[in-house]
Amino acid sequence: xxxxxxxxxxxxxxxxxxxxxxxIKKAAEKSPMANDLLHQLELSYKDRIGHWKHGGIVGVKGYxxxxxxxxxxxxxxxxxxxxxxxxxxxxxxxxFYKTDALRSLCDIWDKHGSGLTNMHGSTGDAILLGxxxxxxxxxxxxxxxxxxxxxxxxxxxxxxxxxxxPGRCEWACVDSLDLCHHLTMNFQDEIHRPMFPYKFKIKIxxxxxxxxxxxxxxxxxVIGTWKGDIRIDPAEVEAYASxxxxxQREVCDLCPTRCMEWDGRQLKIFNEDCTRCxxxxxxxxxxxxxxxxxxxxxLVGGKAPIVEGALLSWVLVPxxxxxxxxxxxxxxxxxxxxxxSENGRSRERLGELIKRLGMRTFLRALDLPAxxxxxxxxxxxxxxxxxxxxxxxxxx
Ligand code: HEM
Ligand code: HEM
Ligand code: SF4
Ligand code: SF4
Numbered sequence: 001x002x003x004x005x006x007x008x009x010x011x012x013x014x015x016x017x018x019x020x021x022x023x024i025k026k027a028a029e030k031s032p033m034a035n036d037l038l039h040q041l042e043l044s045y046k047d048r049i050g051h052w053k054h055g056g057i058v059g060v061k062g063y064x065x066x067x068x069x070x071x072x073x074x075x076x077x078x079x080x081x082x083x084x085x086x087x088x089x090x091x092x093x094x095x096f097y098k099t100d101a102l103r104s105l106c107d108i109w110d111k112h113g114s115g116l117t118n119m120h121g122s123t124g125d126a127i128l129l130g131x132x133x134x135x136x137x138x139x140x141x142x143x144x145x146x147x148x149x150x151x152x153x154x155x156x157x158x159x160x161x162x163x164x165x166p167g168r169c170e171w172a173c174v175d176s177l178d179l180c181h182h183l184t185m186n187f188q189d190e191i192h193r194p195m196f197p198y199k200f201k202i203k204i205x206x207x208x209x210x211x212x213x214x215x216x217x218x219x220x221x222v223i224g225t226w227k228g229d230i231r232i233d234p235a236e237v238e239a240y241a242s243x244x245x246x247x248q249r250e251v252c253d254l255c256p257t258r259c260m261e262w263d264g265r266q267l268k269i270f271n272e273d274c275t276r277c278x279x280x281x282x283x284x285x286x287x288x289x290x291x292x293x294x295x296x297x298x299l300v301g302g303k304a305p306i307v308e309g310a311l312l313s314w315v316l317v318p319x320x321x322x323x324x325x326x327x328x329x330x331x332x333x334x335x336x337x338x339x340x341s342e343n344g345r346s347r348e349r350l351g352e353l354i355k356r357l358g359m360r361t362f363l364r365a366l367d368l369p370a371x372x373x374x375x376x377x378x379x380x381x382x383x384x385x386x387x388x389x390x391x392x393x394x395x396x
Contacts, residue, residue, distance in 0.1 A: 112138065113139065
């Protein structure tokens with residue numbers, strides 16, 4: 001039997017999980033590009049180092065983002081991946097596809113690229129993995145023809161993404177799908193033509209379970225919530241009580257604010273103390289529902305560690321109603337981007353800029369009030385700055 005050319009990768013065809021190696025091998029039967037990719041990857045496993053050159057600047061006419069250029073550092077061995085660019089294709093909100101949309105995407109990619117994809121990139125885009133520079137424009141033209149556009153890359157607004165929301169989830173407090181689509185269309189210019197100090201991401205989850213992890217992975221996080229009382233269906237509570245769910249132990253005792261009371265027959269929630277953590281609703285979805293007055297909390301600043309440390313987004317607007325045409329949230333996004341564009345240093349994320357200049361400066365620029373919900377605890381040091389005009393007022 002012939003000796004395998006990819007002994008290290010072959011190991012990864014064993015086991016139960018679907019193997020990416022098997023997938024690349026399937027693509028390699030049709031595509032010399034996928035075949036060279038497979039072999040370059042084997043070399044990387046052997047050498048324990050990536051075999052792509054640094055950087056790569058390519059694109060399509062009219063856009064400054066959407067394509068990530070990439071070149072092999074061993075084109076001598078793998079000529080078919082000498083150029084192996086990635087195209088980001090803006091996905092539909094919530095990743096809902098019909099098969100004919102996917103088929104047309106596949107047809108285009110079989111024609112122009114390696115046949116390999118990533119469904120999907122972490123930001124959300126459908127990722128078309130591997131094509132050459134001379135195919136970019138024609139591929140883009142075919143994509144446009146089929147109704148697809150590119151997503152974002154570089155110092156631009158990145159492709160917004162959202163949870164499945166009201167499409168399939170009874171906890172949705174806002175129409176994450178519609179809002180995501182709306183913002184994507186509204187900010188097309190900012191997505192396609194980088195104009196910011198650095199990248200900017202928007203993610204929308206329709207309730208605090210945060211299924212797109214917007215709090216950790218977006219500079220601007222929208223998280224659905226409600227005001228007022230959690231809706232209780234007493235009959236369904238009784239049904240849970242007679243099931244094997246221990247309401248006292250598993251629901252009430254785990255409520256973070258201990259605002260629930262269970263006397264064995266009736267469930268009471270002292271809603272003024274509820275922080276809308278979702279725990280009780282998650283455990284008793286048939287009995288409990290979010291309140292009727294729904295909207296979202298807007299949080300800002302989330303980012304990965306580089307440069308100043310990882311940040312989770314923190315509260316900017318505790319509650320905002322979100323209904324088409326979404327003027328208030330669009331206006332807020334624009335004001336934030338204005339301030340950041342004026343004040344941000346090169347490659348400084350929004351979260352870092354707010355940390356550098358302070359929330360008070362940020363809030364003043366946005367004309368928003370400081371509210372207790374913005375902090376977990378008040379400051380412990382006394383190094384407080386005052387606005388000069390406030391001091392004048394004191395003197396009078
Ligand atoms: C029995 C011992 C001490 C007494 C009675 C004492 C008393 C005081 C008083 C009355 C003040 C002025 C507070 C004010 O301006 O409102 C002060 C300030 C200060 N003390 Fe002490 N102190 C003692 C020990 C120490 C020690 C051991 C240190 C440092 C190792 C220290 C460091 C300071 C500093 C840095 C300030 C200035 C704080 C500021 O201006 O914000 N003190 N102390
Ligand atoms: C090379 C060494 C140091 C430098 C350059 C330095 C510099 C300074 C400066 C510029 C200030 C602010 C003065 C102002 O209020 O305008 C200050 C304040 C102060 N420094 Fe130092 N310092 C040094 C070492 C130390 C050491 C070793 C201590 C204590 C063991 C110390 C304790 C303090 C305290 C308590 C204050 C007052 C803080 C306050 O305003 O409440 N410093 N220092
Ligand atoms: S974030 Fe909330 S509304 Fe969205 S899918 Fe998850 S549980 Fe449902
Ligand atoms: S949502 Fe969370 S905080 Fe509110 S009552 Fe349920 S468990 Fe308690």
